Amino acid sequence: MNYNIRGENIEVTSAIRDYVEKKISKLHRYFSETPDANVNVNLKTYSDKTAKVEVTIPLPQLVLRAEVDHEDMYAAIDLITDKLERQIRKHKTKVNRKFREKGSLNTLFTTTDEVASTVIEEESDLEVVRQKSFNLKPMDSEEAILQMNMLGHSFYVFTDAETNRTNVVYKRKDGRYGLIETYN
Incomplete structure (x- = not known):
C-alpha cells in the first residue's frame, strides 16, 4: 500500500506517520495479496x-x-482503523453468498484497476469544483446499495451486471x- 499522509494545521511528524502506517497496515490480513492501493490520509486539527x-x-x-473526530489524534487513528475493519467485515459478510461459488472472498479485494480521483478547485457557482473518474464495475443493485452505504453517499453509479447498462441507486427521503x- 502506498501512503499519502497530509496534515492541515498540523505537521505530520515521523512518529505520526509511522503510527498511521502501522495501524492501517493491519488491514492487510483481510487481503489475499497486499494490494497496490493508495491510502489517502488527511489529518486535521482545529482551534x-x-x-x-x-x-x-x-x-x-x-x-x-471513514472519518473520525476526537480530542486525541492517536485515539482518532485507532478509532478509524476499527471503523475500516468493521466496514470490510460487514461487506464480506453481506456479499458472502454471492462469492461462495467463485472461490475465496479475499479475491474480492485484489487490485487490478486504479480508481482515479482529481480535485479541481474553482470559485464560481457554475463551475465544476470537484471531478472524479472511476471504472464502473458490473454488479447488481443490492451490491451497489452496500457500496453506497459504505461510502456514506446518497447515490451510487454502477453498471448493471445483467443488462450491462449504467444505473444509479439513491437513498430516498423516506429511508428506502x-x-x-x-x-x-
Missing part, C-alpha cells in the same frame, strides 16, 4: 484542540472511507432506496 482523521482507500471492487435505469 478547539479537536482532531479529525479521514482515510480513503480506493480498491477495484470497493472504496473504503430508488433505482434509476438508463436506456440507449
